[in-house]
Amino acid sequence: MAHLLGAEGLHLEFPTRIVFDSVTLGIEEGDRIGIVGRNGDGKSSLLAMLAGRLEPDTGRVTVRGGTTIGVLDQADVLDDALTVGGAIVGDTPEHEWAGDPKVRDVIDGLVSDLDWNASVADLSGGQRRRVSLAKLLVGDWDIVALDEPTNHLDVEAIGWLAEHLKRRWSANQGALMVVTHDRWFLDEVCTETWEVHDRIVEPFEGGYAAYILQRVERDRMSAATEAKRQNLARKELAWLRRGAPARTSKPKFRIDAANELISDVPEIRDRIGLQSLAVSRLGKDVVDLIDAGVTFPASASTPEREVLRDVEWRIAPGERTGILGVNGAGKSTLLGLVAGTLAPTSGRVKHGKTVQVRTLTQRLDELQDVWDEPVRIVIGRLRTTYTFGTGSKAAELTPGQLLERLGFSSAQLSTPVKDLSGGQQRRLQLLLVLLDQPNVMILDEPTNDMDTDMLAAIEDLLDSWPGTLLVVSHDRYFLERVTDQQYAILDRRLRHLPGGVDEYLRLRALEQTHQKAPAAGSASASASTSAQAAEPALSGADRRTAEKELTALERRMQKLAEQIDRAKHALADHDQSDYAGLGEKMKEISAREAEVEELELRWFELTEQLG
Template sequence: MTLGIDEGSRIGVVGRNGDGKSTLMSVLAGRLEPDDGRVTTRRGLTIGMLDQRDVLPEGSTVGSLIVGDRDEHEWAGDARIRDVISGLATDIPWEARVEDLSGGQRRRVALATLLVGDWDVLFLDEPTNHLDVEGVAWLAQHLKRRWSTNSGALVVVTHDRWFLDEVSTDTWEVHDGIVEPFEGGYAAYVLQRVERDRMASASESKRQNLMRKELAWLRRGAPARSTKPKFRIDAANELIANEPPVRDAVQLSQMATARLGKDVVDLVEVGVSFGDKRVLQGVEWRIAPGERTGVLGVNGAGKSTLLKVVTGVIAPTEGRVKQGKTVKFAILDQQLADLHEVAHERVNDVIGRQRTSYVTAGKEMTPGQLLERLGFTSAQLQTPIKDLSGGQKRRLQFLLILLNEPNVLILDEPTNDLDTDMLAAMEDLLDGWPGTLLVVSHDRYLLERVTDQQYAVLDGRFRHLPGGVDQYLQLRKQATDHQGGATDRPTAVQGAQSSVAASAAASGLSGAEKRNAEKELGSIDRKLAKSAGERESLLAQFATFDQSDFDGLAALQARLTTLDHKTAELEVRWLELSELLA
């Protein structure tokens, strides 16, 4: 097998869990020696890698890990470092020690520590773990503007399909001991895989049909992705010409009403407080039979509290909750609690106590067929549940829930430990599930794929998002800009601003002068971020410009020079303000 990573490569790596994606990354990054063949790299090449272990030296502080022993004026004047800290570490105490951090905080610190470095090639293994929707969007934008078009290289393993499509220009699929390259991001990969599977043997028919359905959604339900330059629209339309919509919304609604009646759950002017802390207020949500809703919000916004109110686990301190008489809840969460009591039993014994058949999308299937659809082999049916992998346990939990036939299903971060194929299989089963579906997830692709509408918990209130995830990100950005970075995801550099707050009194500034200086500091941060985007755009124009048009090239160079001068002035002023306030 011969592979190459060229200047400008942006490669997404996909494949089933256990097929060798992480091993491939380690070999390419030089951390693991191959049994056969050789790996060669250009002399002087700098390689950075994020693996899944998050090994950080105990006793180190967040600040020392991210910026090292650099003086504050040095790192605070570096636009890349400010951007990384703003995107990943603003809510993490600067002086906190590694051993006191949560798993999610350790992961973000490890990623930030890597990204502040200057690398020719970055290898990222599941970088979106522990990032919310905003964090994933920030990381995608950071990686897209980190290098100019034909420089640097990126190889990323992730199950986040939105992220893959956003950052990748090529896709490698690892399967059956080989690596198969595809041109384009995730959407283009799905198209080419459908074309490949169409020509494969009949044994691949099930996989082919599932990918064809995925392709139909990408073309009809997510046009913004399908217009990627390398996604061949005509070929995609031909392949899905006879493919029905992914869900028959009318039929599912009728079936859900028959199972649930007209009443599911009504929340009327609901509020929840814990002591003096008000978590939710004025929530109005009348959940309908067959409704498919995604719920967004930053960590700690109150999403879990809201779902506990819906299910009756928490009683509201204000307003009222009315549940329909026939409502039967089921929750697919991250704890796998349903499997603890049967951990020592074999998979087929546990399944054998369930229903003998299950109907999805009008087709009757046995539990064994459902297990096969979710990636279980015959041999794995004899395996004790305690010996299954995390992804296998998650799939088994999902199947047991379906066989129990709830009529309101809540998915709480269901994508953990699942590869892209298994996510597609889960989504396929949900397409034929006739009930009310509520989903909380940082996986944007999943939210858009399985739900028909999205809401957000913002400042304790529950808000409908007609514009979906894009509208949510815009609202969060507006809130950040309006408050000058003083939200629960600030945009100014936390380390510098914490020192500003601690020593403002010693600076001799009056209260008004201090506030004006801090406001200007936040404004300069935003201007520098905008300048970085403009510079990247100009560099991209250089790459595609007619090299014989000397006047045009001179004009572009003049614009770039002017922009660099303005950026330098802004950075000098940023340092002046930082020193003044400190």
């Protein structure tokens, strides 16, 4: 493989600290490098130095003659005076860019839903991010450097970007450097991982899962490694091996070694214990949405708009659910119904008498009243202890100990809230929500401004939180890690996803094939190349047989749903000290839920065939 870029003896120093000390690296044709590390350790600075955007204090970066580097910064640098089309293709004549398959693919994948002639100034943050990505990706680059490319992108756009980068070059051509906290994206795209820590850059083979294995091995062999960090990594490796078969079926690391390392690691959550404790705290009724719908009335500038219709959702004690949907699908509206901050315009919403709902918002609302106060003063007004876990694993933690688990140093306790980093503010916000002791918690995009290590720490904390958890997140790894099931809002209705995020993406692809693509300046620019055609519908005797099976499936699923609902409500009346009896009842519920999932998969296949 040909050499593209080299860095020798890089030293970078800011007024208060040394960021890098004598770092030497190289990038070859075919490299796909993910860059990870704690916030503030220098990931973006490293990328900027290698891309020629930042000069090191000493050392040098050399680039092979003729090598081109395309860079996506975290900052929004789009010119508000431009149109969407002008920002992406500039003054290039339409017949040129429209005739280029790569350009059409980028436009279809990222901005096909945008008005080609719309002003950049009128776009949302997520739309501007997609335009910036499209502007970069339509160009020809030997090296593409991306700094947090998944920020503000939804699950679909992240999936498209991963596929594009995998097929952008042949195996031994081009190079990719990406700084991201999105662990699914790292595992999907990267073949090498660089960890930035302690003024150095340490390389690992493979994507995120392989990196976690090697880091656990490194930590086990190093007597100086902090035990807590090692245990968190081993716990995450256990989830990667046990809970994500589709991901770990790839031969990215030695399976035998991984199994040996996690042989004594228990399941990440004590589901039976948490379910029992949730029932005792909540009773049998949490929140029931019964034929609920929301329609916003017409105004002077907008017509009447139906957001949700016929939503049937009975939320159970201890339920952990992820909510998916495109921007504007109605996720916030749905969560508003659950939280009680929004009333339905049709149907009804019933809240249990003991339900206490708290929401971790994207707006840092919980911090506004303490913005100028030091962290020490803020936590000093809170409860003195907080119980995490169940049974023999239950632990009493002080707010200070919780802060430590969330990555705060003792020195930062004296820092005013307004002077904390974005990630630190987000973690303090989560702590304030937890210490308020809700029994239903809603997390709205909780991973913003978090590095991979801190995300693992938060996931570990949530594993022992005994309540009902609802999560909206574009971070696929986090969503799959902390929830046990997923739902999606599709065509204004709430739909269960037995197949998880993969099923959601399949449904969205099918949905898009049945919709006429909007014009994006020209017919060629709006033609989709990524959606797959639906299977042909059945006819004749095969169709009648399938319809009979579909009807039988729906009757069986309805019956099972009623049995599961009755069984969960019965848990509230069961002796809470009878752990063996509770365990047997939970096994029965789990068996019925597994049968429902199998039936739903068959139902999904039949509905596709029937058209």
